[in-house]
Amino acid sequence: MPEMVLLGDEAVAMGAIHAGISAAYAYPGTPSTEITEFLIQHSKKQNGPPAHWCANEKTAYEAALGVSFAGRRSLVSMKHVGLNVAADPFMNSAIVSIHGGLVLVVADDPGMHSSQNEQDSRYFADFARIVCLEPTNQQEAYEMTRQAFDISERFHIPVMIRLVTRLAHSRSVVQLSEPRAENKLEKAPNPNSWILLPSNARRQWHGLLDTYKEMQQFTETSELNHLQLNPNFTDFAVITTGLAKNYYLENLPDIPSQPSHLHISAYPFPAEMIRTLAANTKRIVILEEGYPFVERFIRGVLPTDMEIIGKESGDVPAEGELNPDNIRPVLGLESRTGSSHPDIQLSNRPPQLCPGCPHADSFNALKIALADYEKSMVTSDIGCYTLAALPPLSAIETTVNMGASIGMAKGASDAGYFPAVAVIGDSTFLHSGVTPLIDAVAYNTNMTLIILDNETTGMTGGQPTILPSSRLEKVVLGIGVDAEHVKVLNAHHRFDEENSKVIKQEIEYKGLSVVIAVRECVETAKRHKREGGKA
Amino acid sequence: MKYDVILSGVGGQGVLSVSAIIASSAMEEGLQVKQSEVHGMSQRGGAVYTNLRLSDSAIYSDLIPVGSASLILSMEPLESLRYLDYLNPQGQLITSSNPELNIDDYPDLDTLIAKIQTLPHAQVIDARKLALEAGSGRAANMVLAGAASNYVPIKPETMEGYIRKIFQRKGDKVVEINLKAFHLGRNA
Numbered sequence: 001m002p003e004m005v006l007l008g009d010e011a012v013a014m015g016a017i018h019a020g021i022s023a024a025y026a027y028p029g030t031p032s033t034e035i036t037e038f039l040i041q042h043s044k045k046q047n048g049p050p051a052h053w054c055a056n057e058k059t060a061y062e063a064a065l066g067v068s069f070a071g072r073r074s075l076v077s078m079k080h081v082g083l084n085v086a087a088d089p090f091m092n093s094a095i096v097s098i099h100g101g102l103v104l105v106v107a108d109d110p111g112m113h114s115s116q117n118e119q120d121s122r123y124f125a126d127f128a129r130i131v132c133l134e135p136t137n138q139q140e141a142y143e144m145t146r147q148a149f150d151i152s153e154r155f156h157i158p159v160m161i162r163l164v165t166r167l168a169h170s171r172s173v174v175q176l177s178e179p180r181a182e183n184k185l186e187k188a189p190n191p192n193s194w195i196l197l198p199s200n201a202r203r204q205w206h207g208l209l210d211t212y213k214e215m216q217q218f219t220e221t222s223e224l225n226h227l228q229l230n231p232n233f234t235d236f237a238v239i240t241t242g243l244a245k246n247y248y249l250e251n252l253p254d255i256p257s258q259p260s261h262l263h264i265s266a267y268p269f270p271a272e273m274i275r276t277l278a279a280n281t282k283r284i285v286i287l288e289e290g291y292p293f294v295e296r297f298i299r300g301v302l303p304t305d306m307e308i309i310g311k312e313s314g315d316v317p318a319e320g321e322l323n324p325d326n327i328r329p330v331l332g333l334e335s336r337t338g339s340s341h342p343d344i345q346l347s348n349r350p351p352q353l354c355p356g357c358p359h360a361d362s363f364n365a366l367k368i369a370l371a372d373y374e375k376s377m378v379t380s381d382i383g384c385y386t387l388a389a390l391p392p393l394s395a396i397e398t399t400v401n402m403g404a405s406i407g408m409a410k411g412a413s414d415a416g417y418f419p420a421v422a423v424i425g426d427s428t429f430l431h432s433g434v435t436p437l438i439d440a441v442a443y444n445t446n447m448t449l450i451i452l453d454n455e456t457t458g459m460t461g462g463q464p465t466i467l468p469s470s471r472l473e474k475v476v477l478g479i480g481v482d483a484e485h486v487k488v489l490n491a492h493h494r495f496d497e498e499n500s501k502v503i504k505q506e507i508e509y510k511g512l513s514v515v516i517a518v519r520e521c522v523e524t525a526k527r528h529k530r531e532g533g534k535a
Numbered sequence: 536m537k538y539d540v541i542l543s544g545v546g547g548q549g550v551l552s553v554s555a556i557i558a559s560s561a562m563e564e565g566l567q568v569k570q571s572e573v574h575g576m577s578q579r580g581g582a583v584y585t586n587l588r589l590s591d592s593a594i595y596s597d598l599i600p601v602g603s604a605s606l607i608l609s610m611e612p613l614e615s616l617r618y619l620d621y622l623n624p625q626g627q628l629i630t631s632s633n634p635e636l637n638i639d640d641y642p643d644l645d646t647l648i649a650k651i652q653t654l655p656h657a658q659v660i661d662a663r664k665l666a667l668e669a670g671s672g673r674a675a676n677m678v679l680a681g682a683a684s685n686y687v688p689i690k691p692e693t694m695e696g697y698i699r700k701i702f703q704r705k706g707d708k709v710v711e712i713n714l715k716a717f718h719l720g721r722n723a
């Protein structure tokens with residue numbers, strides 16, 4: 001059987017290819033980006049199915065839905081906060097009768113390595129009443145992705161694969177199996193099940209609640225959930241989900257007797273298995289990567305004799321990632337020790353903008369422009385330029401979610417604040433910045449928007465922006481920003497002085513102005529040069 | 536047999552490529568391998584590391600437990616000290632002496648190097664100098680890979696074979712420089 005060395009992300013991609021997908025969609029976001037990177041390469045080099053970057057996660061999800069409606073299989077992938085953007089199609093796709101298998105991969109980021117929160121996507125799967133599978137290693141990532149498509153077609157629901165950073169970005173050998181052919185192109189047989197008029201939606205929702213019972217039956221008997229009882233040891237039993245299983249197994253040799261153990265990989269979680277496990281003990285230790293999702297359900301609110309040990313009880317760290325060491329105390333194990341540190345201050349080394357980054361020059365020009373104001377407000381957004389929050393630039397004051405900078409500047413301006421400046425990158429602007437800008441156009445809000453156009457999606461490794469940079473200005477003009485107050489700058493420190501003058505002038509204008517600061521990301525420019533050199 | 540390695544450095548220094556040489560060579564010798572990498576934000580000039588685990592039996596955790604690494608291999612001296620908790624007290628530390636000075640509060644280099652040398656099993660290598668001697672400053676990574684080859688449970692020939700393979704398409708000269716750097720590191 002052939003094997004490959006794959007990142008968790010790539011194992012998912014390979015699983016989707018071998019499950020016979022006909023298309024894949026995504027917006028780049030750490031730690032999910034490498035799924036689509038892999039699929040794009042496969043598409044180019046091996047004539048694989050199309051894999052497209054999309055404007056945002058919502059449009060990506062909707063494209064995947066179209067593939068399903070046409071009878072074929074599709075993969076849509078995103079980071080955890082991306083699902084907030086795609087929540088509308090996601091929640092409603094659970095109500096329609098999925099036709100061609102639709103698998104949503106969500107990569108959560110406990111520990112917030114590259115994210116603004118550590119929300120746990122399992123809640124979304126539960127919210128939508130669908131099946132969620134959670135692999136613990138690269139092999140499972142491959143196999144579960146394949147299986148997820150079958151489950152999707154069996155229950156006519158989207159199926160979620162939940163990854164976390166450490167699996168998404170860890171590499172290991174994966175054994176591959178026979179690929180499956182693509183589905184026939186054949187529209188969903190009953191369009192009524194896709195037209196969510198209230199009368200249809202009520203019927204579909206009723207159907208989903210029935211199917212949910214079947215899903216519960218399925219996870220209760222599936223090998224994806226594994227119960228191992230040891231009647232000879234009843235002091236405590238262990239439930240693991242996700243990567244917690246690996247950390248538990250890593251420590252198992254140190255535990256004198258083997259506790260009964262339930263590992264949950266498939267949700268809705270197997271309630272009956274949990275009851276069987278509980279019948280064997282008075283104390284359950286619950287180890288979950290993410291929120292205390294299973295723990296909260298088991299704990300409930302009514303008194304019980306069962307002692308439940310986990311994040312909610314304060315015994316397992318409730319924030320950040322689990323690891324082989326921070327679960328040792330609840331397992332009754334001593335902490336391990338490593339080498340001792342020499343006595344020297346270890347300065348932190350936070351990430352920073354690359355030397356020569358165009359953003360740094362844009363922020364300097366902005367800072368010069370704002371220097372004359374006693375007070376000012378700079379809202380910003382998500383991308384490399386978020387690093388401008390750190391010294392020495394310390395140039396931005398907010399980063400909340402994709403596109404928020406523009407709406408927030410509008411709100412601050414409406415509240416009377418002046419000057420209100422929003423700073424957003426080109427890719428983030430196209431992702432979620434156009435709609436709030438339309439709001440600002442509608443009221444000619446007294447604010448200045450600076451679009452940092454580095455002609456790429458820099459933070460995630462330089463994916464092409466969905467529209468070529470040259471079209472940004474037309475987009476801004478097209479939605480009605482006054483042409484007199486749309487300025488395009490060359491984001492280079494040679495032009496600091498004149499750029500800052502233009503910015504100042506636009507801040508002074510009592511209405512909406514947009515400044516587009518253009519210069520290619522130095523990393524992307526380097527890569528283009530290399531690639532150009534080769535051709 | 537279990538052998539855990541932490542490779543550390545600064546985003547952009549090529550930590551991943553050294554890790555890949557060891558990982559691929561280990562696999563070629565039939566070992567199981569897990570390599571946990573850092574992608575995303577930290578890669579922009581921040582502290583980065585990989586957890587590389589080699590074993591002849593199943594590997595569960597992608598992360599190395601405290602005190603279990605046999606080797607810390609660092610592209611940068613300050614970074615070599617960041618993960619000491621994970622190094623077994625009998626473990627080996629190998630680091631380049633060449634600092635990456637992209638922060639304001641970088642400690643005094645001489646003091647830093649002296650402190651590293653007080654550790655029980657530490658080797659500090661002027662990787663850039665040896666790389667230049669081999670023919671290119673860019674081969675500093677290979678110097679460190681060579682130094683590591685004295686400790687990792689993999690035949691040096693297997694690692695050399697892999698180095699040949701990855702640099703092949705860049706021509707014989709590049710292959711030669713990198714192999715020479717590997718040897719200089721091995722004998723450092």
Ligand code: SF4
Pocket residue numbers: 352353354356357358359384385454458459521522523524579
């Ligand atoms: S990757 Fe590009 S946009 Fe991001 S910091 Fe580096 S130069 Fe700037």
